[in-house]
Amino acid sequence: MTGSKIIEVVAGALMRADGGFMLGSRPEGKPYAGYWEFPGGKVEAGETALQALKREFVEEMGIAVTDATPWLTKTHHYEHASVHLRFFRIWDWQGEPQPREGQSFAWQLPGRYTVAPMLPANGPILKSLELPPHYAITCAHEIGVAAQLQKLAERDWAMVQVREPQMVRDELADFVARAAAIVRPRGGKLLVNADPAWLAGWPVDGAHLNGARLAACERRPDFAWVGASIHSQAELLRAGELGLDYALLGHVAATASHPGHAPLAWDGFTGCLAGDVPLPVYALGGLAADDLPIAREHGAHGVALMRGAWR
Incomplete structure (x- = not known):
């Protein structure tokens, strides 16, 4: 993907008090369909990363993000695109996650994953969630x-x-x-x-x-x-x-x-x-x-x- 355009993307981890976090499966029709990832999507023109995160979580799962903090950034090169990912951790929200795009959701605990396969870019992110506060x-x-x-x-x-x-x-x-x-x-x-x-x-x-x-x-x-x-x-x-x-x-x-x-x-x-x-x-x-x-x-x-x- 050398020379390809970098796509700006945001992703967020809904965080529970016990350290658990939510992953979602990629819907049919998208690259890597069925792989598990942190929910999110593209940053639209004129949006900040936080604005994009809030919009994506309304669109994808019908929840309103009320408390999110910036965390990590990663650039990853897939066969179909190169993405610059800004990760947030989400501490509070309103509503219950709903699969608005036909995806599945699963709560996971650090180091104890029950879903697979994982989207390739997420390996280091998952390890980072094992670090204590x-x-x-x-x-x-x-x-x-x-x-x-x-x-x-x-x-x-x-x-x-x-x-x-x-x-x-x-x-x-x-x-x-x-x-x-x-x-x-x-x-x-x-x-x-x-x-x-x-x-x-x-x-x-x-x-x-x-x-x-x-x-x-x-x-x-x-x-x-x-x-x-x-x-x-x-x-x-x-x-x-x-x-x-x-x-x-x-x-x-x-x-x-x-x-x-x-x-x-x-x-x-x-x-x-x-x-x-x-x-x-x-x-x-x-x-x-x-x-x-x-x-x-x-x-x-x-x-x-x-x-x-x-x-």
Whole structure:
């Protein structure tokens, strides 16, 4: 499809409180009929992406979208067309979905799909929905190893990054093993912010790249989950080129980790997401768990917490 016109498209995931989301089947007569996808359609001339989303959901399933937040953008090349997809997550709506175009609808849970086949462009999107809204980062270097392990045991975080740059390799390996014994048996994911070469054979679910490692990285490290810390739109796009699963962008508010450095604030955060957003982005820095709604309004997948995770 090189040289073909790019079609602007919006798609939305109706979201339930338990993390479930709705997929729809493509009607007969359309390319990939019978494949499952996120409902949506083309952006018409003069429409914003949000206006197109609201119109499409009225036309396709007879519901009025009342609360939707921007999420991801993807370009995908099919045999019949090239599409630039803007994804939203829809948190509230009026009415019950009705199959106005002869399609079927199905509620799904992240990682536990009961419908097939999926539209090819949706693979990374489905994986992104497995990411939790809150992401915790350890700070044993401030509160002590024993206290950190105790707080890990007390709080059931679905995703935890071990970030302890002061630890030497053997010390870090021991701490990671003890943290993994707490986090992973209850279904949580454990990632480590360290040289990915160190992590081979460790009981981890993935690696997290700091800015220097992201800049030096030539290909995605071989882990199920890989994320990166970013501070600019260029770094965000680089993380997308490498096929990473998420990014942490900050610092949004003033934080003790960056004394004397002006925070991005929400306007700066939104500015970094002004173009394509190829992967989920967590807002980081000086935030609390209850900042989740405002983070989503500004395009974040969720919020990442260090000190705020353990208070």
